[in-house]
Amino acid sequence: MARLRVPTDKAQLVLSVAFSPDGNTIAVGQTSTYLWNASTHSRIATLTDPSAWGVGSAAFSPDGRTIAVGDYNGSTYLWNASTHSLIAVLPEPSGKQVASVAFSPDGKVIATGNGPASGSGSTYLWDVSTHSLIAIMTSPSSSAGLSSVAFSPNGKIIAVGSTDGKIYFWNAPTYSLIATLTDPAPQPYVNSVAFSPDGKIIAVGDNDNQSAYLLDASSNSPIATLTVPSQGVLSVAFSPDGKTLATGDWSGNTSLWRVG
Secondary structure (H helix, E strand, O other), X not given: OOEEEEOOXXXXXXXXXXXXXXXXXXXXXXXXXXXXXXXXXXXXXXXXOOOOOOEEEEEXXXXXXXXXXXXXXXXXXXXXXXXXXXXXXXXOOOOOOEEEEEEOOOOOEEEEEEOHHHOOOEEEEEEOOOOOEEEEEEOOOOOOOEEXXXXXXXXXXXXXXXXOOEEEEEEOOOOOEEEEEEOOOOOOOEEEEEEOXXXXXXXXXXOOOOXXXXXXXXXXXXXXXXXXXXXXXXXXXXXXXXXXXXXXXXXXXXXXXXXX
């Protein structure tokens, strides 16, 4: 599979990558959130983290108008994607770092997960229009934190990556646990999870094995292994057409892989 590189700031860890719905922009979370042109690899704008603690995750709303950014100070910031102005702040109820944010496919809900260092973590669901808390999903593991959250394309499943090497599948309407997938790495630590646009593949970013794995979403069987030449993979994201996977790693590289 082909690999391209986006010239991100290599002095900073790449903790999150996300494509805009039209595929033209890549949001890269480092000390702040940097917006890049996906074709020319030129920087478009910088969304400066208000707390200066660093960005744990970034996600575009389905209509491309809003960018949600979770930071290590325990807040999720909503930005206007066109004007790059701050819209609202969602404070993490636990006060812990926000490791992952994800919009539901209809754009009405934001899921936020508190970070790997927090022990038994929780996933919070927020109403986008009112900025109010809707529900809380608590990890079944008492010793592991949450590293990533992702909605399936049909909005019926929320996948939650954990530091115990598990990916938990939750029913979105009922918020009940329905299945568990396992990271194929020998020393698992799931940094990031993402569904392909058709919902058939899950990409898993691994902390310890310098790899991103492509898994069959229904059978948990491995499809492919994408190995970065440096350190662990912190973030994974599919392009809207499903043909490209973006990975961000510990060395400050954002890599684009041809997967379709």
